[in-house]
Amino acid sequence: MRVKITIQRFNPDKDVKSHPEDYFIEAGRETTVLLALLKIKSEIDGTLTFRSSCRAAICGSCLIQINGIQKLACQTSVFEELDHHGKLVIGPMANMPVIKDMVIKMDPFWDKIKKVRPYVVSQKGSEAVPSEGLKTIQKDLHNADACIMCGACLSACNSFEASPQFLGPAALAKAYRFQVDPRDESRAQRLDDLQGDDGIWDCVRCVYCVQVCPKDVAPMEQIIRLRRKSIESGLGNSIGARHITQFVSIVGENGHLNESRLPLMMLLGNISKLIQMIPLSVKMFFRGKAPMPFGDPQPGHKDVRSIFKGKNK
Ligand code: SF4
Ligand code: SF4
Ligand code: FES
Secondary structure: OEEEEEEEEOOOOOOOOOEEEEEEEEOOOOOEHHHHHHHHHHHOOOOOOOOOOOOOOOOOOOEEEEOOEEEEHHHOEHHHHHHHHOOOEEEOOOOOOEEEOOEEOOHHHHHHHHHOOOOOOOOOOHHHOOHHHHHHHHHHHOOHHHOOOOOHHHHHOHHHHHOOOOOOHHHHHHHHHHHOOOOOOOHHHHHHHOOOOOOHHHOOOOOHHHHHOOOOOOHHHHHHHHHHHHHHOOOOOOHHHHHHHHHHHHHHHHOOOOOOHHHHHHHOOOHHHHHHHHHHHHHHHHOOOOOOOOOOOOOOHHHHHHHHHHHHO
């Protein structure tokens, strides 16, 4: 069947910005987007530029945007996309600098991976591996080791788009992978390194990284594991950690969340941030958007308290 494929093209030698171009090819039920791109390149336009290697969802190099979603071209069916969206529009990964057509600069991705030291830190060598540790490591990894470094999660990440310094989903999933490796002697330091402004507390839990990951690494879930581990290890003083602990404590005490008390409790000890919050808090209060910070508890709060007590037994 003859199908139309729209490709976002960009050539830095002649284009100021990218533009769509339509191509028509014969495709069958078995045609993947990567096969379609290879066909266009060999039969219609040899200048079309994209990356690929394994053609089997292993190397991660063919990741592009297909109908607006980050996907591996070699794993995506042309017909399924047409059935689902009624069109096939292809472009480079979002949030990354484009070199040409679908080839993007992966430097932001690799810089973040390097920052989390993606290797075992050990003075003792492999003989020092506790055998019971190796037996349990696979279960504790929760698939964090399945990453093929395709970059889909970073490209889809809301926090990275707003704040390019954020370490991002793939690097944080990698950081979790070394948190549960019994050979690593730097786990406490690693966890401490993730507490800063660009670390685990910067994720806004939009779930996009989980949705687009082709290998079910579920980076956001690894970030949540790192957060839990941080609080359990006594690293509970960052604003992000205090947001969680104070949220739980206010709901447990009052039966509901008091939106005015939460920022106060979070920012105690951080006077400059607290002062910055005052104009917004006052405005919200007078517009009826924020309750009294120390108002009466919600009716039925005793029932909620008993649920929390039961949970903590
Ligand atoms: S859940 Fe967090 S890490 Fe994942 S894409 Fe959203 S903001 Fe980024
Ligand atoms: S975590 Fe998933 S989406 Fe992110 S780079 Fe690894 S394989 Fe790709
Ligand atoms: S070509 Fe290797 S993952 Fe698609």
